[in-house]
Amino acid sequence: MFDAKGPHGEENRPLVHYTNGTSHRKISSGTPVRVAEETNKHSSEEEAEGLDASGEWISDDSSRMTPMPVPSFASLQQRAGHQRESHALELRGLTKRYGALVAVDALDLSINRGEIFGVLGPNGAGKTTTIQMICGLLKPDAGDIWVMGSSLASSPHLRRHIGVCPQQLVLWGKMTPLEQLVFLASTYDVPEKVARERALSMLEALGLWEKRDTLAKHLSGGMKRRLNLLMALIHEPSILVLDEPEAGLDPQSRVLVRDYVRDWVQGAQRTVILTSHNIDEVERLADRVAIMDRGRLLSLDTPDRLKRDHQQGDLLEIELLDAAQPYLEEALFVLRQFSSDLSWEGTIVAIRMGALVEHLSFVLGVFRRFQIDIQGLRMRPSTLEDVFISLTGRALRDE
Amino acid sequence: MRLWNVFRKSVREQLREPWGLALTLGTAPFFVLLYWLFFGGSTPFVVLVLEEGRIVKHASKKPKSRELQRKNKTSLQEQTPSTPSVGEQLVKLLGSLKRPRGGLLMKVSLVGSRAEAQQRLAQKQAAALVILPQGLSGALGLGEGDNARERKKLKMRIVGDFTDPLYAGAAIALNAALERFVREATNSKMPVDIAKEAIARSDQRTEFENYVPGLLILSVVMLIFSAAMTITYEVEMGTLRRLQLSNISAFELLSGIAFSQVLLGVLSILLTFGVAVALGFRSQGPLWVAILVGAVTSLSIMGVAMIVASFARTVTEAFLLSNFPLFLLMFFSGAVRPIPKVPLLTLWGREVGLYDLLQPTHAVVALNKILTLGASLSEVLFEILAVLCLTILYFGVGVGLFHLRRMRIA
Numbered sequence: 001m002f003d004a005k006g007p008h009g010e011e012n013r014p015l016v017h018y019t020n021g022t023s024h025r026k027i028s029s030g031t032p033v034r035v036a037e038e039t040n041k042h043s044s045e046e047e048a049e050g051l052d053a054s055g056e057w058i059s060d061d062s063s064r065m066t067p068m069p070v071p072s073f074a075s076l077q078q079r080a081g082h083q084r085e086s087h088a089l090e091l092r093g094l095t096k097r098y099g100a101l102v103a104v105d106a107l108d109l110s111i112n113r114g115e116i117f118g119v120l121g122p123n124g125a126g127k128t129t130t131i132q133m134i135c136g137l138l139k140p141d142a143g144d145i146w147v148m149g150s151s152l153a154s155s156p157h158l159r160r161h162i163g164v165c166p167q168q169l170v171l172w173g174k175m176t177p178l179e180q181l182v183f184l185a186s187t188y189d190v191p192e193k194v195a196r197e198r199a200l201s202m203l204e205a206l207g208l209w210e211k212r213d214t215l216a217k218h219l220s221g222g223m224k225r226r227l228n229l230l231m232a233l234i235h236e237p238s239i240l241v242l243d244e245p246e247a248g249l250d251p252q253s254r255v256l257v258r259d260y261v262r263d264w265v266q267g268a269q270r271t272v273i274l275t276s277h278n279i280d281e282v283e284r285l286a287d288r289v290a291i292m293d294r295g296r297l298l299s300l301d302t303p304d305r306l307k308r309d310h311q312q313g314d315l316l317e318i319e320l321l322d323a324a325q326p327y328l329e330e331a332l333f334v335l336r337q338f339s340s341d342l343s344w345e346g347t348i349v350a351i352r353m354g355a356l357v358e359h360l361s362f363v364l365g366v367f368r369r370f371q372i373d374i375q376g377l378r379m380r381p382s383t384l385e386d387v388f389i390s391l392t393g394r395a396l397r398d399e
Numbered sequence: 400m401r402l403w404n405v406f407r408k409s410v411r412e413q414l415r416e417p418w419g420l421a422l423t424l425g426t427a428p429f430f431v432l433l434y435w436l437f438f439g440g441s442t443p444f445v446v447l448v449l450e451e452g453r454i455v456k457h458a459s460k461k462p463k464s465r466e467l468q469r470k471n472k473t474s475l476q477e478q479t480p481s482t483p484s485v486g487e488q489l490v491k492l493l494g495s496l497k498r499p500r501g502g503l504l505m506k507v508s509l510v511g512s513r514a515e516a517q518q519r520l521a522q523k524q525a526a527a528l529v530i531l532p533q534g535l536s537g538a539l540g541l542g543e544g545d546n547a548r549e550r551k552k553l554k555m556r557i558v559g560d561f562t563d564p565l566y567a568g569a570a571i572a573l574n575a576a577l578e579r580f581v582r583e584a585t586n587s588k589m590p591v592d593i594a595k596e597a598i599a600r601s602d603q604r605t606e607f608e609n610y611v612p613g614l615l616i617l618s619v620v621m622l623i624f625s626a627a628m629t630i631t632y633e634v635e636m637g638t639l640r641r642l643q644l645s646n647i648s649a650f651e652l653l654s655g656i657a658f659s660q661v662l663l664g665v666l667s668i669l670l671t672f673g674v675a676v677a678l679g680f681r682s683q684g685p686l687w688v689a690i691l692v693g694a695v696t697s698l699s700i701m702g703v704a705m706i707v708a709s710f711a712r713t714v715t716e717a718f719l720l721s722n723f724p725l726f727l728l729m730f731f732s733g734a735v736r737p738i739p740k741v742p743l744l745t746l747w748g749r750e751v752g753l754y755d756l757l758q759p760t761h762a763v764v765a766l767n768k769i770l771t772l773g774a775s776l777s778e779v780l781f782e783i784l785a786v787l788c789l790t791i792l793y794f795g796v797g798v799g800l801f802h803l804r805r806m807r808i809a
């Protein structure tokens with residue numbers, strides 16, 4: 001389903017091609033590791049299987065998943081065409097340079113239909129540039145974008161399949177929500193009657209029905225933000241680009257918008273590309289997450305698998321009753337044998353290790369054995385933010 | 400269809416901006432009203448008369464004696480030493496002159512010194528100063544020392560600021576009046592008569608009426624501001640990005656906005672004419688042709704506004720940038736004052752000048768022909784076609800530039 005350069009820039013050679021044994025539906029192509037990652041998300045059954053290092057399926061049901069021989073170049077091209085059709089969006093070697101700066105560096109990415117796809121990255125990662133190229137607002141220096149199986153470069157009208165909800169409010173202040181939705185729809189050649197009915201139904205769904213005839217400049221911040229989202233959807237795009245959709249929304253509106261977006265995607269196999277600095281927001285909404293930095297794709301997978309693959313362990317913080325306790329250093333010495341990520345500052349001892357819950361009794365036993373008095377403890381499981389930081393580093397980025 | 404929708408949206412937005420709407424529609428009619436209040440039709444030229452060698456106790460004192468007036472009417476030559484001085488007689492004559500449509504032509508007063516007169520001229524309190532040389536009375540045979548030889552040496556001077564348009568008008572009127580004064584005083588006759596003759600009914604125009612065409616052009620040219628700012632508003636607010644993603648083209652977007660602005664322009668022209676007519680303005684030609692010229696010129700101005708909007712990223716920038724074409728179009732089109740022709744080439748037997756590239760140049764000529772000379776549509780067809788050609792040119796450049804700079808994918 002996706003094909004991407006790895007964090008270390010390894011090439012994405014289609015080494016093997018895996019099909020579903022019964023339908024011969026193309027599942028994936030790419031490097032063995034990537035294929036494994038991607039294929040594993042198809043179903044829980046498939047997830048239980050996986051690939052070994054050579055690209056062979058480890059599965060009891062060999063008739064269902066069969067490794068295929070390396071195909072010819074022509075057949076690969078043909079298959080690539082079929083594959084593109086199944087993707088909502090496909091980026092191939094996408095590159096954008098601003099002078100010496102390479103904002104997006106040969107990015108390969110495939111986004112499925114019916115998927116909410118999160119894009120994370122620090123400032124300057126190339127997210128905005130990528131999104132602008134996807135929307136057709138920027139021309140790539142190299143590479144191509146395929147929308148619904150057709151090249152955007154050769155068919156610019158494909159832009160109409162994309163709806164964009166920018167982070168900043170982009171509304172006509174002197175028009176009512178209904179007027180601007182109908183007007184915007186008209187620029188996509190949606191008949192006025194259809195646009196009006198659609199707009200009214202959308203306004204109702206996002207709690208703006210009563211404000212349909214109020215000038216946008218008089219709406220509250222949350223209402224404007226909801227209207228901003230509807231503006232991206234009024235022409236019924238197949239792909240929706242959401243930039244920080246929950247910024248400036250109160251908790252109730254956040255839930256409403258989240259549910260609306262989920263329904264919108266599930267209803268007709270539509271696709272959402274979600275960019276945000278709010279990692280929790282992405283984790284809650286996205287089916288898959290791409291982490292970018294310096295114009296390149298660092299990692300791509302489901303949030304759970306990203307956390308698992310890049311985990312540095314859960315964090316346990318132990319608050320001591322007193323910093324000056326006998327045998328404390330001895331106790332920490334013992335614990336360091338099990339976790340190298342251990343720090344001690346004042347009365348706080350922080351330990352990071354995998355499967356912390358399983359090891360909790362052992363850790364507490366060590367403290368008990370060395371008669372260290374504990375006042376309290378806090379446990380925090382590994383988050384996507386930990387993955388993000390581990391991949392992109394802690395250094396501050398300026399735009 | 401998309402163009403129509405942009406037009407509707409733009410009109411709607413304008414109607415919801417009452418202050419902007421009032422300023423766009425009301426500026427020119429308001430200035431017409433102001434001009435009428437200041438000039439009330441025509442204001443007389445303020446003229447000063449200085450008699451060299453004579454002390455005037457009350458410079459502004461006017462001859463009031465009815466007997467004096469009666470004597471003035473009979474003959475200037477009948478004056479005796481006890482009768483008013485030559486200066487006072489001249490003041491009387493000049494003060495009695497009328498405009499073709501009634502109203503005083505001049506407001507005349509005697510001044511005591513050249514310094515005082517000079518100061519009033521410099522402060523624009525007077526349009527011209529007539530200096531009567533010492534001995535003029537005798538030279539004209541109005542008093543002692545009638546001497547034909549002395550008459551030749553004397554020189555009456557009309558002093559003033561040559562850059563002041565009022566001086567030009569006053570000097571022409573004074574020249575004729577002084578000539579008459581001298582002829583009547585000396586009882587001499589010109590071998591031939593020199594008479595002024597107005598084309599059409601241009602002599603009937605009041606000063607107020609002379610200003611109306613210029614104000615009309617101003618109301619049209621002022622549309623640069625509102626049109627450029629309306630277009631740039633889409634850029635500044637980011638809504639242009641939305642439109643960029645849609646199927647709309649630069650031509651549809653800009654034309655939709657432009658037509659809504661033209662609608663405003665036409666309304667402003669109608670209001671301006673309405674106010675002017677209500678205050679006594681009379682068009683010699685059909686008013687609807689003048690309105691047509693205004694509408695076509697409004698459309699042509701839109702192209703200039705688009706060019707401005709192509710270079711502006713914010714509404715403030717659009718406002719500042721608009722000043723340049725505004726001044727160019729106002730001052731180099733002849734709308735404010737006539738501009739000498741700078742020939743570029745000859746096209747189909749017509750000389751095309753540099754300023755012919757400015758749309759209001761043709762509009763000024765057409766409006767002058769219609770309003771003052773009573774021209775019909777066929778007589779201003781060339782000017783209307785010239786404006787239309789320039790409309791296509793500027794529109795094309797404006798749309799092209801806006802597409803390249805604002806709507807094209809970078």
